[in-house]
Amino acid sequence: MQLLCGSFTLDLSLPKVMGIVNVTPDSFSDGGRYISFSNAIDHAYQLIEDGADMLDIGGESTRPGAAEVSEQEEMDRVLPVIEGLHGISVPISIDTWKPAVMRAGIKAGASMVNDVNALQAEGAIQAVSATGVAVCLMHKQGTPQSMQQQPDYADVVAEVVEFLKKQIAVAEEAGIERGRLVIDPGFGFGKTLAHNLALLRELDSLSVLGVPVLAGVSRKSMLGAITGREVNERLAASVAAAMLAVQRGAAIVRVHDVRETVDALKILNAVSEG
Numbered sequence: 001m002q003l004l005c006g007s008f009t010l011d012l013s014l015p016k017v018m019g020i021v022n023v024t025p026d027s028f029s030d031g032g033r034y035i036s037f038s039n040a041i042d043h044a045y046q047l048i049e050d051g052a053d054m055l056d057i058g059g060e061s062t063r064p065g066a067a068e069v070s071e072q073e074e075m076d077r078v079l080p081v082i083e084g085l086h087g088i089s090v091p092i093s094i095d096t097w098k099p100a101v102m103r104a105g106i107k108a109g110a111s112m113v114n115d116v117n118a119l120q121a122e123g124a125i126q127a128v129s130a131t132g133v134a135v136c137l138m139h140k141q142g143t144p145q146s147m148q149q150q151p152d153y154a155d156v157v158a159e160v161v162e163f164l165k166k167q168i169a170v171a172e173e174a175g176i177e178r179g180r181l182v183i184d185p186g187f188g189f190g191k192t193l194a195h196n197l198a199l200l201r202e203l204d205s206l207s208v209l210g211v212p213v214l215a216g217v218s219r220k221s222m223l224g225a226i227t228g229r230e231v232n233e234r235l236a237a238s239v240a241a242a243m244l245a246v247q248r249g250a251a252i253v254r255v256h257d258v259r260e261t262v263d264a265l266k267i268l269n270a271v272s273e274g
């Protein structure tokens with residue numbers, strides 16, 4: 001399987017690693033915009049050196065309970081970083097659900113839109129359709145502000161598959177070719193630990209939709225709930241979960257710890273080839 005990603009074509013016959021670059025102001029630094037810009041650029045180059053196949057750049061925290069960021073603030077954070085990375089060897093994804101930010105991000109050089117809202121915002125489809133960029137359609141229940149309050153499903157796997165199937169159809173009807181689409185069950189987005197585990201256990205069920213699957217489990221609360229570890233001590237759990245996702249058919253894993261994940265996947269790939 002291949003993913004058409006702007007001027008890039010990603011070969012998905014081996015799993016790919018998407019490295020996370022957050023461009024959010026450091027509350028302990030008063031260096032302001034320049035510091036977050038330069039940290040993000042340095043971090044991006046480090047992730048490429050570590051073996052990232054693509055970078056996901058985000059300026060708004062979509063962590064459960066996080067506050068919303070204005071459109072202008074999000075653009076001020078993310079656009080200079082995308083522009084500053086012009087010419088890098090891997091595609092850049094912009095993590096946003098806001099149509100204006102999508103348009104500006106694509107103009108600045110992004111080859112993919114990673115939308116936790118699966119193009120449901122007014123104008124989102126139009127923002128990406130006539131471009132050649134790839135689009136990740138993610139499932140969530142509720143909004144980032146409220147989603148962990150009362151997650152509720154009769155059958156979480158079936159409901160996630162149904163939703164993604166519908167959004168694939170919506171995207172295709174709007175002229176976004178299947179070869180540009182990626183789907184994602186949205187681990188942690190309006191899901192209890194049991195829901196997240198069911199989705200990971202049955203991740204293969206998403207493959208029936210015929211679109212590559214992206215999995216984002218890195219450092220998430222579900223790993224903390226199982227191991228009892230704080231967010232910065234979830235490396236082993238994150239790598240293990242990424243491996244399990246790939247074994248269950250994930251084509252792309254979205255991770256903070258690129259170097260360790262790339263090493264782990266080399267072992268998996270070596271064993272799979274034998």
Ligand code: YH5
Pocket residue numbers: 061062063064095114115116136138184186187188214215216217218219220221231254
């Ligand atoms: C995702 O799964 N996730 S942002 C809480 C954490 C650690 C990490 C408590 N954007 C996804 O990474 N895009 C995010 O510790 C995403 N799939 C896609 N496609 C949340 C996140 C995180 C939250």
